[in-house]
Amino acid sequence: MSTPASRRRPATIHDVAREAGVSRGTVSRVLNGGHYVSPTAKAAVDAAIRRTGYVVNRHARSLITGKSDSVAFLLTEPQERFFEDPNFNVLLRACTQALAAQDIPLLLMIAGTEDERRRNLRYIEAGHVDGVLLVSSHSGDPVVARLHEAGVPVVACGKPLGQTAKIGYVAADDRDGARDMVRHLYATGRRRIATVTGPLDTPGGVERLAGYRETLAEHGLPVDELLVATGDYSRASGEDAARVLLERAPDIDAVFVASDLMAQGVLDAFASAGRRVPEDIAVGGFDDSPAAVSSRPPLTTIRQPWERISTEMVRTLLARIAGEDPAAVILPTELVRRESA
Amino acid sequence: MSTPASRRRPATIHDVAREAGVSRGTVSRVLNGGHYVSPTAKAAVDAAIRRTGYVVNRHARSLITGKSDSVAFLLTEPQERFFEDPNFNVLLRACTQALAAQDIPLLLMIAGTEDERRRNLRYIEAGHVDGVLLVSSHSGDPVVARLHEAGVPVVACGKPLGQTAKIGYVAADDRDGARDMVRHLYATGRRRIATVTGPLDTPGGVERLAGYRETLAEHGLPVDELLVATGDYSRASGEDAARVLLERAPDIDAVFVASDLMAQGVLDAFASAGRRVPEDIAVGGFDDSPAAVSSRPPLTTIRQPWERISTEMVRTLLARIAGEDPAAVILPTELVRRESA
DNA sequence: TTCTCTACTGTGAACGCTCACAGATGCATG
DNA sequence: CATGCATCTGTGAGCGTTCACAGTAGAGAA
Numbered sequence: 001m002s003t004p005a006s007r008r009r010p011a012t013i014h015d016v017a018r019e020a021g022v023s024r025g026t027v028s029r030v031l032n033g034g035h036y037v038s039p040t041a042k043a044a045v046d047a048a049i050r051r052t053g054y055v056v057n058r059h060a061r062s063l064i065t066g067k068s069d070s071v072a073f074l075l076t077e078p079q080e081r082f083f084e085d086p087n088f089n090v091l092l093r094a095c096t097q098a099l100a101a102q103d104i105p106l107l108l109m110i111a112g113t114e115d116e117r118r119r120n121l122r123y124i125e126a127g128h129v130d131g132v133l134l135v136s137s138h139s140g141d142p143v144v145a146r147l148h149e150a151g152v153p154v155v156a157c158g159k160p161l162g163q164t165a166k167i168g169y170v171a172a173d174d175r176d177g178a179r180d181m182v183r184h185l186y187a188t189g190r191r192r193i194a195t196v197t198g199p200l201d202t203p204g205g206v207e208r209l210a211g212y213r214e215t216l217a218e219h220g221l222p223v224d225e226l227l228v229a230t231g232d233y234s235r236a237s238g239e240d241a242a243r244v245l246l247e248r249a250p251d252i253d254a255v256f257v258a259s260d261l262m263a264q265g266v267l268d269a270f271a272s273a274g275r276r277v278p279e280d281i282a283v284g285g286f287d288d289s290p291a292a293v294s295s296r297p298p299l300t301t302i303r304q305p306w307e308r309i310s311t312e313m314v315r316t317l318l319a320r321i322a323g324e325d326p327a328a329v330i331l332p333t334e335l336v337r338r339e340s341a
Numbered sequence: 342m343s344t345p346a347s348r349r350r351p352a353t354i355h356d357v358a359r360e361a362g363v364s365r366g367t368v369s370r371v372l373n374g375g376h377y378v379s380p381t382a383k384a385a386v387d388a389a390i391r392r393t394g395y396v397v398n399r400h401a402r403s404l405i406t407g408k409s410d411s412v413a414f415l416l417t418e419p420q421e422r423f424f425e426d427p428n429f430n431v432l433l434r435a436c437t438q439a440l441a442a443q444d445i446p447l448l449l450m451i452a453g454t455e456d457e458r459r460r461n462l463r464y465i466e467a468g469h470v471d472g473v474l475l476v477s478s479h480s481g482d483p484v485v486a487r488l489h490e491a492g493v494p495v496v497a498c499g500k501p502l503g504q505t506a507k508i509g510y511v512a513a514d515d516r517d518g519a520r521d522m523v524r525h526l527y528a529t530g531r532r533r534i535a536t537v538t539g540p541l542d543t544p545g546g547v548e549r550l551a552g553y554r555e556t557l558a559e560h561g562l563p564v565d566e567l568l569v570a571t572g573d574y575s576r577a578s579g580e581d582a583a584r585v586l587l588e589r590a591p592d593i594d595a596v597f598v599a600s601d602l603m604a605q606g607v608l609d610a611f612a613s614a615g616r617r618v619p620e621d622i623a624v625g626g627f628d629d630s631p632a633a634v635s636s637r638p639p640l641t642t643i644r645q646p647w648e649r650i651s652t653e654m655v656r657t658l659l660a661r662i663a664g665e666d667p668a669a670v671i672l673p674t675e676l677v678r679r680e681s682a
Numbered sequence: 683t684t685c686t687c688t689a690c691t692g693t694g695a696a697c698g699c700t701c702a703c704a705g706a707t708g709c710a711t712g
Numbered sequence: 713c714a715t716g717c718a719t720c721t722g723t724g725a726g727c728g729t730t731c732a733c734a735g736t737a738g739a740g741a742a
Contacts, residue, residue, distance in 0.1 A: 010468060012728055023692045028730060036690060055467035059403040060728035064697045068400070073449070089430065096449050100457060105448045105464070108414070108437050116441060123446070126396035127351060235635060264635070294576060294605070353698055364722045369700060377720055401698035405727045685742075692735080697728105705722080712715075 011052035020048035031056060071099055071317065072129040074109045074120060076136035076143050086289045087306055088135070091157065094310030095133055102318070106133075117143065125150045131317045133157070139201035153320040155313050159203045159328070168326030170312045174204050177302040177333035178211025181256050181284045184300070184335055186219050190254035190282055194227040196241040196266060198258040205230075208258045208286060227252065231262045238265025246273055253281055254341065260285040260292045263299055267340070282341035297339035305331050352393035361389035372397060412440055412658065413470040415450045415461060417477035417484050427630045428647055429476070432498065435651030436474055443659070447474075458484065466491045472658045474498070480542035494661040496654050500544040500669070509667030511653045515545050518643040518674035519552025522597050522625040525641070525676055527560050531595035531623055535568035537582040537607060539599040546571075549599045549627060568593065572603045579606025587614055594622055595682065601626040601633045604640055608681070623682035638680035646672050 013031075017024045022041055029037050030045040037045075048054075062068050073095055075088075096106045107129060111117040124132060124147065131153035136143060140162040147154045148165040156169040185193050195212045198205035209228070216223050226248045231237035238257060242265065245252060257263040263285035267277060275281050277297060285292055285301035292299040312329050320326060354372075358365045363382055370378050371386040378386075389395075403409050414436055416429075437447045448470060452458040465473060465488065472494035477484060481503040488495045489506040497510040526534050536553045539546035550569070557564050567589045572578035579598060583606065586593060598604040604626035608618060616622050618638060626633055626642035633640040653670050661667060 013730095014728080024729080025692055025731090026690085029691090032730085038690060041691080055463065057404070057467075057728050058469060059400045059409070060697090061730070062400040062697095063398070063404055063699085063728080064730045066697080070448075092449070093451060096451050097453075097457070100451070100460060103460070103464075105450070105469075107411075107446045108433070108449045109446070110434060110437050110441070112438075116438070119441060119444070122396060123444075126398075128399060128446075354700095355698080365699080366701090366722055367720085370721090373700085379720060382721080398698050401727090402700070403727095404698080404729085405700045407727080683742100685740105687738105687740085689738090690736085693733085694731105695733105696731085699727090701725090701727105703723085703725105705720105707720075708718090710715105710717085712713100 010057075011054040012057070013054070015052050016045065016048045016054045019052055020044040066127070067130050068128055069103075070105045070107055070129050071131050071133060071314075072107045072109050072120075072124055073133045074111060074124070074135065074143070076111045076117070076134070076138065076141055086291070087287060087304070090306040091135070091310050094307050095314055098311045098314035104318075111143065121146055124152055131155070131321045133313055133317060134160075136160070153317060155317040155320060155326075157309065157313060161201060161203055161206075166326055168316055168320055168328065170309050170316060170329040170331070171203065172304040172309060172333050173330050174207035174333075175211040175214070177286065177304070177335075178208040178256065178258075179215045180333065180335045181286070181300075181302055182212050182215035184337075185254040185256060185282055185284055185341060186215070186221075188282065188341065191221065192227070192249065192252045193221070193254040193256060194229070194245045194249060194252045196238055196245070196255060196257040196262055197228065197230045198233050198262075200230060204233075204258060204286075208256075212256055224249070231258070231265075233259045233262060235261050235265040235268075238262030239269045240265070242266040242269035243273075246270075246275075254284070255281060256284045256286075258286050260287045260289045260295075260299055260301055263301070263340075264291050264295050267295055267297075277340050284341045288336050292336070292338065295340075300338045300341035301336050303334040303336050305333070351398075352395040353398070354395070356393050357386065357389045357395045360393055361385040407468070408471050409469055410444075411446045411448055411470050412472050412474060412655075413448045413450050413461075413465055414474045415452060415465070415476065415484070417452045417458070417475070417479065417482055427632070428628060428645070431647040432476070432651050435648050436655055439652045439655040443655075452484065462487055465493055472496070472662045474654055474658060475501075477501070494658060496658040496661060496667075498650065498654060502542060502544055502547075507667055509657055509661055509669065511650050511657060511670040511672070512544065513645040513650060513674050514671050515548035515674075516552040516555070518627065518645070518676075519549040519597065519599075520556045521674065521676045522627070522641075522643055523553050523556035525678075526595040526597060526623055526625055526682060527556070527562075529623065529682065532562065533568070533590065533593045534562070534595040534597060535570070535586045535590060535593045537579055537586070537596060537598040537603055538569065538571045539574050539603075541571060545574075545599060545627075549597075553597055565590070572599070572606075574600045574602060576602050576606040576609075579603030580610045581606070583607040583610035584614075587611075587616075595625070596622060597625045597627075599627050601628045601630045601636075601640055601642055604642070604681075605632050605636050608636055608638075608640075618681050625682045629677050633677070633679065636681075641679045641682035642677050644675040644677050646674070 013024050013027050017027045026041050027045050030042055099106050109120045111120050134154050134156045144160050144163050145165055158171045159169050197209045213223050229241035229244050231241045257266050270277055277283050285299040288301045288303035292301045308331055354365050354368050358368045367382050368386050371383050375383055440447050450461045452461050475495050475497045485501050485504050486506055499512045500510050538550045554564050570582035570585050572582045598607050611618055618624050626640040629642045629644035633642045649672055
């Protein structure tokens with residue numbers, strides 16, 4: 001602004017030092033916390049920085065510190081989930097913003113193919129990022145082990161299944177959320193409660209099913225395996241599962257579905273089968289995604305605190321980078337009542 | 342793999358040189374295209390790289406070349422659009438992958454608030470990225486001008502409106518797509534064709550409306566302003582617009598809606614008004630988003646080639662970084678027939 | 683006074699790479 | 713047999729930072 005012709009070479013720490021009448025070292029100290037710097041020197045440096053428009057060269061800094069001051073967001077999900085699931089958007093946005101607040105850029109990495117996986121791992125293992133926010137719910141994902149082995153700080157979204165490696169993660173309390181929903185269905189008078197689960201190699205799949213079973217047992221209801229159908233979180237799989245349930249147990253009066261997207265499919269299936277929701281059958285979802293409000297009827301569902309999950313992931317990762325031990329953070333869910341149950 | 346204990350210090354170009362029995366310079370040349378290197382030297386270096394597990398230190402390289410070998414994906418849309426619009430996902434994913442193929446990491450930046458905007462601009466203007474993939478359709482977005490002024494290579498998604506700065510962009514042929522849809526409606530016998538436009542400060546808003554008007558004129562139909570309602574791309578705005586249209590012109594037999602999301606809202610409104618689609622009123626959407634197949638009835642719509650848009654954006658940006666002049670790339674759209682029209 | 687301690691400041695020396703340049707080699711040409 | 717040219721190779725310098733270290737000054741204690 002003040003010096004419009006400063007397009008040429010960007011100012012270096014040297015320029016600032018000369019401008020402020022101090023040495024590089026002093027400027028560097030001001031830049032990194034300002035300890036052991038006299039007030040006058042600090043003021044002079046600050047002014048010089050403002051005058052020169054100096055911005056630190058992160059490459060030079062990284063070269064010597066060995067840190068990159070950047071973090072990777074690594075997605076190893078199959079791509080369809082990334083598209084269909086609106087939660088990823090929230091997660092990604094909130095992580096980006098939480099990091100931006102600390103001036104840490106987020107590198108987006110997608111490891112769909114084997115080639116991409118190799119490439120990204122190579123990049124990460126070379127130390128080009130300080131840590132990894134990992135979104136992967138495959139049971140036994142080799143990426144998790146590789147990263148852990150390479151000593152890269154990692155925080156996963158959701159509990160990594162089938163991992164011997166001790167790894168930090170942040171997750172919603174799936175089991176408790178499922179319990180809340182099934183209790184709600186019970187409380188509204190339903191007694192033949194079925195469920196559509198997620199894939200059983202994902203934490204959301206197993207935990208929500210466990211919560212369902214526990215709550216039935218808690219109320220003395222029989223846990224009938226005919227009432228359990230498995231989906232893959234897609235809308236179509238929900239539709240299929242609902243048809244299966246209707247055939248196996250036509251007398252069901254409620255279904256707890258492990259995701260809103262599948263619940264939409266369930267609603268479709270019930271509509272074509274002539275069953276009214278919630279009059280004939282109550283439907284409970286999970287996620288509180290946009291799909292929940294746009295479906296007919298709007299879904300009663302379990303809200304996952306994605307914003308908080310994101311900020312906790314970032315906080316935990318930064319702590320891990322700073323040397324803390326890995327930790328698991330479990331966040332509470334919340335029942336959202338709408339019309340479907 | 343071969344040397345398991347190589348956790349200590351990562352190999353440098355020096356280690357590779359020693360291992361291969363050549364000088365740093367030769368290794369560097371192999372790394373950067375391999376010109377002016379004898380086959381034997383190249384083979385020795387390749388072998389040494391494999392043996393040492395060497396990966397180039399990008400910070401050191403960037404320090405001297407002045408390039409970062411990274412690119413920013415900058416989103417200056419209001420956040421709701423980012424969430425609601427599934428196109429962003431496709432765009433983001435495809436850009437990430439197209440860049441990954443060239444080993445260029447993508448930095449995700451979101452400039453929602455004024456503070457974020459300042460922060461991101463500072464980062465970009467400091468030369469920390471080589472170029473910017475810009476997603477912003479605000480008319481007269483100040484970010485566009487700032488980036489252009491700073492001499493940062495930029496490629497926008499969609500034509501930047503109200504910009505004096507000559508800036509490269511990639512866009513679908515909105516106008517032609519709109520023409521295709523309205524021609525299709527006409528061809529199926531509709532004569533009272535209304536439209537729901539997007540915001541008129543976005544290229545999609547103005548261009549699709551223009552295509553609509555042109556096609557009506559082309560067929561000698563009157564261009565009745567009562568048949569034009571404006572939305573903001575959200576589902577709710579589509580619902581509102583449909584109600585307005587129904588009130589102003591109850592005799593309409595078709596609506597061209599400028600986005601699938603709004604078209605969903607239109608379908609909702611028609612359903613509650615007791616109008617059957619497509620029997621009473623045909624509805625045409627735009628985007629071919631996931632919403633198009635999941636709505637009832639499935640939407641006849643215009644497919645935007647998001648994958649190609651992404652790869653073209655990346656290609657164009659890379660060319661721009663390499664010194665080429667900015668260019669505009671317009672890609673064809675495609676009519677997708679389903680049941681709503 | 684002299685010594686010690688604290689607060690502050692400046693000065694090489696790296697970090698790992700690329701680039702310009704100088705030197706060496708081999709082969710064809712005059 | 714010298715010269716030119718193209719191909720290949722090694723060397724030193726330097727990119728912009730941080731860090732360890734040495735050094736200065738001033739205050740208080742012995």
